[in-house]
Amino acid sequence: MKVTFPHMGNMYVPIKVLLDTSGIDYVMPPYCTNEPLELGIRHSPEFACLPFKTILGDFIYGVDNGADFILFAGGRGQCRLGYYGDLQAEILKSLDYKVKFVCLDLTNLTPKEILNRIKPLTEGKSILNIIKGIIYAVKTVYMVDNLNELARYTRCREIIKGQTDRLISQFHNLAQKANGYKNISDIINLTKKSLRQIPVDKKYKPVKVSIVGEMYVSTHPNINFQLEKKLGNMGVEVQNNLSISHWITDHFVRKLLPIKFKKEPHEAGKEYMKTNDIGGHGIHTIGCSILSAKNNFDGVIHLYPFTCMPEIIAQCAFSEVQNKYDIPIMTLIIDEMTGEAGYMTRLEAFIDMLKMKSEVATTNN
Amino acid sequence: MITIGLPKGLFYFEHNMLWERFFKNLGCNVITSQDTNKQILDYGVKCCSNETCLPVKVFHGHVYSIKDIVDYVFIPRYISLDKNEYTCPKFCGLPDMAVLNLKRQVKVLEVRIHTDMFPSETFDSLLEISRVLNIKYSDIIEAFKAASKEFDEYIQNRHKFNQYIKDVSSTKSALSVLGHPYMIYDSYLSMTLLDKLTRRSITVYTPKDIDHETKRRNAYPFQGKVFWDVGFELLGSAFTFAEDKNIKGLIYLTPFACGVDAFILEFIERRIKSHYNIPLLKLTIDEHTGEAGFDTRLEAFLDMVG
Ligand code: SF4
Numbered sequence: 001m002k003v004t005f006p007h008m009g010n011m012y013v014p015i016k017v018l019l020d021t022s023g024i025d026y027v028m029p030p031y032c033t034n035e036p037l038e039l040g041i042r043h044s045p046e047f048a049c050l051p052f053k054t055i056l057g058d059f060i061y062g063v064d065n066g067a068d069f070i071l072f073a074g075g076r077g078q079c080r081l082g083y084y085g086d087l088q089a090e091i092l093k094s095l096d097y098k099v100k101f102v103c104l105d106l107t108n109l110t111p112k113e114i115l116n117r118i119k120p121l122t123e124g125k126s127i128l129n130i131i132k133g134i135i136y137a138v139k140t141v142y143m144v145d146n147l148n149e150l151a152r153y154t155r156c157r158e159i160i161k162g163q164t165d166r167l168i169s170q171f172h173n174l175a176q177k178a179n180g181y182k183n184i185s186d187i188i189n190l191t192k193k194s195l196r197q198i199p200v201d202k203k204y205k206p207v208k209v210s211i212v213g214e215m216y217v218s219t220h221p222n223i224n225f226q227l228e229k230k231l232g233n234m235g236v237e238v239q240n241n242l243s244i245s246h247w248i249t250d251h252f253v254r255k256l257l258p259i260k261f262k263k264e265p266h267e268a269g270k271e272y273m274k275t276n277d278i279g280g281h282g283i284h285t286i287g288c289s290i291l292s293a294k295n296n297f298d299g300v301i302h303l304y305p306f307t308c309m310p311e312i313i314a315q316c317a318f319s320e321v322q323n324k325y326d327i328p329i330m331t332l333i334i335d336e337m338t339g340e341a342g343y344m345t346r347l348e349a350f351i352d353m354l355k356m357k358s359e360v361a362t363t364n365n
Numbered sequence: 366m367i368t369i370g371l372p373k374g375l376f377y378f379e380h381n382m383l384w385e386r387f388f389k390n391l392g393c394n395v396i397t398s399q400d401t402n403k404q405i406l407d408y409g410v411k412c413c414s415n416e417t418c419l420p421v422k423v424f425h426g427h428v429y430s431i432k433d434i435v436d437y438v439f440i441p442r443y444i445s446l447d448k449n450e451y452t453c454p455k456f457c458g459l460p461d462m463a464v465l466n467l468k469r470q471v472k473v474l475e476v477r478i479h480t481d482m483f484p485s486e487t488f489d490s491l492l493e494i495s496r497v498l499n500i501k502y503s504d505i506i507e508a509f510k511a512a513s514k515e516f517d518e519y520i521q522n523r524h525k526f527n528q529y530i531k532d533v534s535s536t537k538s539a540l541s542v543l544g545h546p547y548m549i550y551d552s553y554l555s556m557t558l559l560d561k562l563t564r565r566s567i568t569v570y571t572p573k574d575i576d577h578e579t580k581r582r583n584a585y586p587f588q589g590k591v592f593w594d595v596g597f598e599l600l601g602s603a604f605t606f607a608e609d610k611n612i613k614g615l616i617y618l619t620p621f622a623c624g625v626d627a628f629i630l631e632f633i634e635r636r637i638k639s640h641y642n643i644p645l646l647k648l649t650i651d652e653h654t655g656e657a658g659f660d661t662r663l664e665a666f667l668d669m670v671g
């Protein structure tokens with residue numbers, strides 16, 4: 001059996017490590033190209049959220065290129081994400097694709113049931129290698145996020161513009177071709193080393209912007225018009241609150257620890273939502289905006305895909321958050337129709353405003 | 366006497382009776398907002414961000430229209446109304462959205478319902494109501510239980526008398542109208558669709574006419590799984606009606622950019638195409654939809670199904 005998987009930001013790097021190490025065959029859709037996206041848009045309902053469309057596109061591409069197994073996680077709850085798999089399976093079926101689509105309901109199944117359902121993939125593979133694969137993959141998640149952190153630091157401070165971008169795109173070229181933990185971690189380390197050697201202006205005080213919103217569009221450069229890169233090259237230091245490592249830490253690592261952590265953004269967000277869950281990342285979005293203000297960020301960029309329900313709810317809180325915590329927030333909504341020019345104009349105007357505001361603040365002090 | 370306002374939107378079309386009784390049992394005065402009209406829609410559009418779906422905008426308009434003549438506006442927080450069934454995320458955030466979008470110019474009372482995972486939360490919220498209204502908790506519980514009982518009986522009776530039974534309907538051809546209750550039963554948002562059909566002496570069935578269990582049983586592909594409640598309702602209704610030879614067509618009324626309908630409709634459209642031979646008309650409504658264009662599409666469809 002050959003599996004395929006959808007892209008989300010840098011996730012493909014750890015997923016490759018996992019599959020390589022466990023010895024599972026796979027087809028990886030091309031990273032950051034438009035072909036899968038177009039496939040997805042063609043076969044999705046018009047008002048599905050954009051992540052649905054790109055994920056479906058990746059699946060179709062994968063199956064067209066030899067994959068016969070799709071593994072996807074769903075679950076109970078409010079948001080559409082929980083029901084993505086069912087609809088995608090239905091669409092693939094009506095397009096006459098013969099593919100085994102396994103949708104794991106992670107909230108309902110025991111580990112044993114999970115293992116049972118993915119058996120076609122793991123059959124004949126060594127359990128030891130699979131466990132090793134999982135451990136390596138988690139390590140890789142943190143390494144890649146770390147690499148991104150570094151890039152965010154150098155990009156806005158580099159003296160010769162474009163050096164960080166060149167290293168990062170070189171990293172992606174190499175990582176897509178490389179196999180196995182050893183090779184991939186070598187590439188990560190090498191890139192890190194080169195990033196550290198980029199000459200930077202250490203005294204430069206960048207404007208700091210924090211990205212909040214829906215996870216998929218916030219982490220997927222191909223969909224958010226390379227937001228992080230653009231901001232960095234405008235001399236802005238970025239914090240992205242939606243990294244996969246945060247998510248793993250929140251959902252798995254902390255659950256295993258004996259001390260109960262309160263999830264900080266979540267608690268902060270509840271100032272405006274008197275409930276525990278409004279689906280997706282809604283409450284997290286509000287909380288991160290508040291915390292960004294408290295941590296002296298200059299502004300917040302709120303990103304979400306058109307028709308995203310939890311983020312529309314979260315947005316209601318922003319006019320109060322902006323006033324009470326004195327932080328400008330700009331919402332950018334993305335769909336396949338969004339034009340880059342209009343998007344850039346709004347982004348540039350927002351950043352200019354932040355820069356002006358911070359200059360006024362420094363001269364006043 | 367305390368006056369409670371009930372906005373005539375969203376939850377109202379299914380549960381107005383429950384909440385009206387509840388507050389009347391408590392000795393409150395209950396005021397319901399008017400039927401949706403242009404002014405209410407305009408209020409709603411003004412309060413909400415552009416991205417908000419039409420029914421939620423309209424709901425805000427209703428809240429706005431009564432906020433100054435009542436002590437509290439009642440907005441329930443529906444999270445899950447049955448085992449394995451969830452609501453649209455917007456229902457979970459609704460009380461907060463209203464407070465924020467109306468710039469805190471409204472006092473809201475909520476009852477929270479989370480049947481799937483945390484049924485006890487309902488009682489926490491009732492306790493809160495008891496505190497705010499300064500009414501004994503035991504009285505609140507009693508009022509709530511009495512109202513729930515009456516409501517359940519009403520629903521059961523409705524099904525006994527009004528239940529759509531295939532064999533009965535089979536003597537006569539009919540149409541089915543599908544969509545969220547707050548779309549199809551709100552005569553402003555639906556452009557009086559139900560009236561228009563009845564005036565032509567067309568028999569119309571809606572999801573209300575099929576009993577709960579039948580809908581769950583026919584809600585392909587979610588039978589026995591977790592899904593949105595309205596998804597069970599609409600998938601189940603669509604496929605039950607589609608089986609019936611005397612139902613000549615399905616009309617699905619959907620608000621522009623509804624995230625939930627995007628999925629439900631896709632399931633219905635694909636399966637209708639592959640398994641049934643029944644015409645389906647999808648009518649999308651937004652605040653700019655003109656009645657003339659709407660009527661033209663409806664006429665064309667009616668001519669086609671004959
Ligand atoms: S959070 Fe937004 S993007 Fe994600 S599934 Fe829900 S509606 Fe879609």
Ligand code: SF4
Nearest residue numbers: 418453455623624625
């Ligand atoms: S189900 Fe659709 S129309 Fe209803 S509140 Fe949710 S998004 Fe709006």
